[in-house]
Amino acid sequence: MIEITDQPIHIEDxxxxxxxxxxxxxxxxxxxxxxxxxxxxxxALEYEAYEPLCVIEGMKILAEAREKYQVYDxxxxxxxxxLQIGDLAVWVGATAAHRGxxxxxxxxxxxxxxxxxxxxxxxxxxxxxSQWVNxxxxxxxxxxxxxxxxxxxxxxxxxxxxxxxQFSKEAFDQLQGSRVLVVGSGGLGCPALTVLATxxxxxxxxxxxxIVELSNLHRQNLFSINDIGQNKARxxxxxxxxxxxxxxxxxxxxxxDFENVNRIVKNYDLVIDCTDNxxxxxxxxxxxxxxxxxxxxxxxxxxxGSIQIFADWSEGCVxxxxxxxxxxxxxxxxxxVGVMSTAxxxxxxxxxxxxxxxxxNSGSSLKSRSLFVDLLTNEFHKIRRPRNPQCxxxxxxxxxxxxxxxxxxxxxxxxxxxxxxxxxxxxxxxSFVCMDLRAESEIPDEYRRRGLHSFSLEEIDVQIRTNKKxxxxxxxxGIRSRRLVKKYRDQGYENVFSLKxxxxxxxxxxxxxxx
Amino acid sequence: MENEKQVxxxxxxxxxxxxxxxxxxxxxxxxxxxxxFVELQKNYNFPLDDTQIKVAVNDAFSxxxxxxxxxxxxxxxxxxxxG
Ligand SMILES: [Zn+2]
Numbered sequence: 001m002i003e004i005t006d007q008p009i010h011i012e013d014x015x016x017x018x019x020x021x022x023x024x025x026x027x028x029x030x031x032x033x034x035x036x037x038x039x040x041x042x043x044a045l046e047y048e049a050y051e052p053l054c055v056i057e058g059m060k061i062l063a064e065a066r067e068k069y070q071v072y073d074x075x076x077x078x079x080x081x082x083l084q085i086g087d088l089a090v091w092v093g094a095t096a097a098h099r100g101x102x103x104x105x106x107x108x109x110x111x112x113x114x115x116x117x118x119x120x121x122x123x124x125x126x127x128x129x130s131q132w133v134n135x136x137x138x139x140x141x142x143x144x145x146x147x148x149x150x151x152x153x154x155x156x157x158x159x160x161x162x163x164x165x166q167f168s169k170e171a172f173d174q175l176q177g178s179r180v181l182v183v184g185s186g187g188l189g190c191p192a193l194t195v196l197a198t199x200x201x202x203x204x205x206x207x208x209x210x211i212v213e214l215s216n217l218h219r220q221n222l223f224s225i226n227d228i229g230q231n232k233a234r235x236x237x238x239x240x241x242x243x244x245x246x247x248x249x250x251x252x253x254x255x256x257d258f259e260n261v262n263r264i265v266k267n268y269d270l271v272i273d274c275t276d277n278x279x280x281x282x283x284x285x286x287x288x289x290x291x292x293x294x295x296x297x298x299x300x301x302x303x304x305g306s307i308q309i310f311a312d313w314s315e316g317c318v319x320x321x322x323x324x325x326x327x328x329x330x331x332x333x334x335x336x337v338g339v340m341s342t343a344x345x346x347x348x349x350x351x352x353x354x355x356x357x358x359x360x361n362s363g364s365s366l367k368s369r370s371l372f373v374d375l376l377t378n379e380f381h382k383i384r385r386p387r388n389p390q391c392x393x394x395x396x397x398x399x400x401x402x403x404x405x406x407x408x409x410x411x412x413x414x415x416x417x418x419x420x421x422x423x424x425x426x427x428x429x430x431s432f433v434c435m436d437l438r439a440e441s442e443i444p445d446e447y448r449r450r451g452l453h454s455f456s457l458e459e460i461d462v463q464i465r466t467n468k469k470x471x472x473x474x475x476x477x478g479i480r481s482r483r484l485v486k487k488y489r490d491q492g493y494e495n496v497f498s499l500k501x502x503x504x505x506x507x508x509x510x511x512x513x514x515x
Numbered sequence: 516m517e518n519e520k521q522v523x524x525x526x527x528x529x530x531x532x533x534x535x536x537x538x539x540x541x542x543x544x545x546x547x548x549x550x551x552f553v554e555l556q557k558n559y560n561f562p563l564d565d566t567q568i569k570v571a572v573n574d575a576f577s578x579x580x581x582x583x584x585x586x587x588x589x590x591x592x593x594x595x596x597x598g
Contacts, residue, residue: 188598276598299595301528306595321569321576326594337529339597372527372590377537381525381590384575 001234002058003077004051009088020072021462023095027102029110031090033083041126047080047089050118052152052245054078059238061112063226069105071096076109078119152245158200171360175200178359181268183207183256183284185236187344188274188298188351190222195352196272197240201359203248204240205268208233209255209489219341255489256280258405261287270359272351273297282325283408285310285318289393290403296354298347303340305347308370308385309354315368316387317394325408342375418485420497425472432470435460436503437480447503457484464488464496471496478502519544520585524555528593530568534559548572549579552591568593 001017011028018026033045058076065074074094083089092109096102124130161167180201182189185208196204212220212227212235220232227235237251252264265271265287273284273295281297288295288310297318298307310317350371357363372381392399400407409417425432436443440454452474455463464471473481473496481498488496525538534555545551548570556564570579571590 184598186598274598276596278594278596281596298598300597301595302532304528304531304595322594326567326596337532337597344598372592374527374531374537379525379537381571381574383571383590383592386576 001075002055002062003075004049004054004080005077006079006081009077009079009091011088011091014075014077014091014093018073018075018093018095020095021458022097023072024097025099025102026093026095027099027106029090029092029106030088031110033085033087033089035085037123040123042085042123043126044082044084044124045087045089046082046122046124046130047078048120048122049078049080052241053118055238056242056245057116057118058113059242061109061116064112065094065105065108068108069094069096069101070098071101071105074105074109076113078113078117080119154246157244157246161199166362167360171362172200174360175356176202178270179203179205179268180270180272180355180359181205181207181265182272182274183280184210184274184276185220185222185232186210186216186274186276187219187300187339187341188348189232189272190220190236191345191348192272192274192352192355193222193236193240194243195349196355197244197247197249199352199356201247201356203250205250205252205264206233206236207252207254207256207264208236209253219339219344221345256283258283258403258408262291262403265291265293268293270294270296270355272355274348274351278325279408282318283403286393286400286403286407289313289317294358296351296358298351300339300343300347302338303343303376304372304374305343306370306372307347307350307354307366309358309366311358311365311367313394314387316385317391319393319400320388320391320395321385323388323392340375343373346373346375418482418489418498419478419500420472421500425499428470432472433463433467434472434474434499435463437473437475437484442476444503452503460484464493467495469495472499473497474499474503476502476504520583522551522583522585523588524551525588525590527590528595529563530559530561530591530593533561543583545583547580547582548577548589551583551589552579555591563593 015026035042062074062076065071072095076090076092078090079088090110090113092106094102094105096105122130158172162172178201180196182193182196182204185193185206189208193204193206210232212223212230212232214228217223217225222236222239231253233251233253237249240247240249254260256264261283271284271288271293273281275281275284285295285297292313294311296307296309298305354365357365369382369384372383387394389396434452435455436452438454443452443454460473473485475481478499478501481502485496485498519542521540521542523538524541526534526536531537543551543554545554549565552565552568555561565579569592570577571592572581572587
């Protein structure tokens with residue numbers, strides 16, 4: 001991971017991303033602003049970077065370091081803007097099993113960064129006017145040029161698209177000014193994102209808390225073998241920046257939930273739902289309804305898929321036909337029922353195509369209809385979705401006047417619930433492990449006698465990642481533990497729960513399970 | 516029989532999977548789409564009941580309790596969320 005930032009670098013945060021229980025060595029390099037250069041006194045330094053290319057080139061350098069040396073991870077962060085003497089300008093860190101590899105990787109990365117990154121440095125001298133120095137990309141030219149452009153040209157990039165007679169300059173400018181949120185960067189999300197990013201949508205948001213797995217690669221074509229285990233939103237954003245360095249991307253590395261959905265959706269003009277479960281689909285749908293945001297929704301099943309658009313919410317919504325969220329047992333994930341990669345690639349592409357049409361007012365959209373596609377038989381069916389006056393959301397007398405968390409609850413066996421009640425814990429018999437976040441001295445004696453003990457965050461981390469049993473995290477009130485569990489759920493760990501209400505609600509029947 | 520009607524039925528997703536076909540012509544004595552679905556559900560062992568699916572008739576979502584006319588194209592649609 002490489003970051004370019006105009007904010008002060010926090011080394012502890014950087015280290016936190018690197019830390020790994022397997023690592024026997026961590027080597028860090030700190031590049032500081034010094035007070036002299038080639039005999040002249042320097043008062044301050046200004047860095048300017050062409051960020052898209054920095055990210056691409058930086059990713060290459062990091063990948064090379066991983067390839068050359070036996071490291072677990074290596075990352076770096078570079079400052080831009082005005083820095084004072086002594087400020088941290090660049091930081092590189094590498095973890096490895098042994099120190100040799102960590103030293104070598106760290107040195108390799110900083111050496112390569114210095115010569116390959118399109119970063120320019122302006123020195124402010126004590127005795128005379130400031131001057132640009134150390135400009136690698138354009139050392140042969142005198143410094144009369146601007147530093148923002150690099151070899152990338154929007155006009156050249158979009159040459160073929162701009163030749164389209166049905167696509168005016170105004171339409172293109174509209175796209176450049178648009179902000180689109182793609183929820184879920186999996187089977188539907190990857191092709192949708194690719195089309196958006198390479199066709200001129202200026203600002204894209206991605207929300208996904210999932211990580212890349214090997215079984216995703218056959219259809220999720222923004223990812224490669226190197227991305228396995230990494231967050232999908234983050235890896236997708238890096239790949240998209242390679243495809244089109246001029247696009248602005250926000251990677252929200254979390255699933256949308258009741259708490260964050262309004263805040264995130266608010267920032268965009270249009271939402272594309274590429275999720276794979278009813279809970280997320282209804283959550284995003286209802287949020288878009290209440291925020292009056294256009295929504296493009298799709299689902300796939302084996303060789304089939306359907307897509308529907310809600311641009312004008314007065315013409316009906318999903319709840320007009322499916323008033324309640326269907327039971328999860330109706331669903332079956334792509335892994336369970338199987339999916340042919342062509343179905344999500346085609347439907348995700350259609351979603352992005354419809355988004356571009358909506359944003360630029362081109363063609364005719366699918367509004368008020370669902371399109372059902374069967375790639376086994378080549379049957380395409382447009383089915384009219386009449387508005388239902390009895391609809392609980394958009395009907396004449398709506399039952400759902402506002403969103404509430406219970407509208408998006410799923411049955412318990414699917415582990416959507418973060419919290420577990422005392423009674424449910426008792427039902428688990430001994431097939432769980434209870435771990436308390438507090439210091440041993442803070443845990444009341446009676447619970448300690450019954451087997452409740454203090455665990456460090458590191459110990460809890462190891463158990464969540466390795467123990468097959470259910471992990472129940474506790475604290476006094478269940479607030480701290482809920483926050484911690486939420487973090488792991490966002491990373492895709494479903495086997496961990498927070499005790500609802502904390503141990504203050506424990507019944508006397510509590511006994512800890514065996515590890 | 517006199518009160519039997521012929522309709523074309525299309526299947527999507529799990530319904531197609533269970534019936535092993537994308538479409539068929541059905542001759543039925545059922546009077547509503549709901550009755551027809553219940554009949555087909557028994558035949559093919561569909562894992563969904565009539566409260567979990569929707570019906571589209573001649574390419575528009577319709578009500579399961581509408582009367583079968585005869586000659587129409589009926590699509591039974593299960594909920595799908597894959598992505
Ligand atoms: Zn509605």
